[in-house]
Amino acid sequence: MKQAWAVFLLPAVLAGLVVGTACTTPGGRPNARVAQWEARYHDSGLGQVTPAQLLGEVGVKVDLIPPGRYGRGRYRPMQPTYITIHSTQNYTGNAHNHALALKRGALRATRRPGGNRIGFLTWHFTVQDDVAIQHLPCREQGEHADFDGPGNNKSIGIEMCEHRGNDLALTIDKTARLTAYLMRAYNIPLSHVVPHYHWPRISPAIKDPHKNCPHFLLENGRPGPTWQWFLRRVHFHHSRLLPEAARPLG
Numbered sequence: 255m256k257q258a259w260a261v262f263l264l265p266a267v268l269a270g271l272v273v274g275t276a277c278t279t280p281g282g283r284p285n286a287r288v289a290q291w292e293a294r295y296h297d298s299g300l301g302q303v304t305p306a307q308l309l310g311e312v313g314v315k316v317d318l319i320p321p322g323r324y325g326r327g328r329y330r331p332m333q334p335t336y337i338t339i340h341s342t343q344n345y346t347g348n349a350h351n352h353a354l355a356l357k358r359g360a361l362r363a364t365r366r367p368g369g370n371r372i373g374f375l376t377w378h379f380t381v382q383d384d385v386a387i388q389h390l391p392c393r394e395q396g397e398h399a400d401f402d403g404p405g406n407n408k409s410i411g412i413e414m415c416e417h418r419g420n421d422l423a424l425t426i427d428k429t430a431r432l433t434a435y436l437m438r439a440y441n442i443p444l445s446h447v448v449p450h451y452h453w454p455r456i457s458p459a460i461k462d463p464h465k466n467c468p469h470f471l472l473e474n475g476r477p478g479p480t481w482q483w484f485l486r487r488v489h490f491h492h493s494r495l496l497p498e499a500a501r502p503l504g
């Protein structure tokens with residue numbers, strides 16, 4: 255995400271709780287961080303699943319922003335053709351805190367031509383180690399990527415939590431499962447699963463249009479081996495799916 259996190263973020267920054275980015279290992283070998291995450295997974299016990307069963311593994315809690323208010327003040331329909339992955343960069347707020355903030359209209363942004371269109375930040379899901387909370391129907395536009403660009407107009411936005419005590423390995427894996435489910439539900443190819451980085455924010459006020467997000471899946475602020483590893487994780491869960499239709503989530 256990009257702004258308006260002062261409420262949550264400032265105390266964390268003051269406390270110096272800044273998490274380092276993933277380290278890169280030359281030669282394409284898996285880096286230490288990825289190895290640590292993989293050690294938490296038990297893939298051999300995972301078999302084929304129906305889409306409904308995969309959704310059950312994710313554990314989605316629907317807790318939508320009220321229609322007609324705040325970030326849903328105006329109905330903005332969307333046909334999703336991309337999935338955009340973010341991380342919160344918020345080291346104190348969990349998924350429930352984010353849901354509450356979204357429902358209360360607390361995540362404000364400056365509305366301006368060529369910038370934020372609605373005066374609020376919104377996205378579709380926030381994932382932490384034990385739950386994924388849905389904030390917006392997937393067929394409504396969020397405001398999480400590139401202003402009036404395709405990242406907002408055509409993509410489902412997923413935020414991964416980074417608060418202390420949250421198991422990042424499980425958060426990433428849950429996000430991969432949710433992404434695989436959404437690919438099936440909306441017929442989205444793996445090539446359309448992208449990091450926030452993918453969507454440049456074109457604005458004279460912004461020096462570097464490519465956001466370093468989700469920072470722990472990028473190398474030096476760019477998609478590299480760790481992002482490719484995440485895509486393989488998504489593909490793994492997608493390949494577990496039996497050939498059945500998945501119910502759209504709004």
Ligand SMILES: [Zn+2]
Nearest residue numbers: 255340450467
């Ligand atoms: Zn982001």
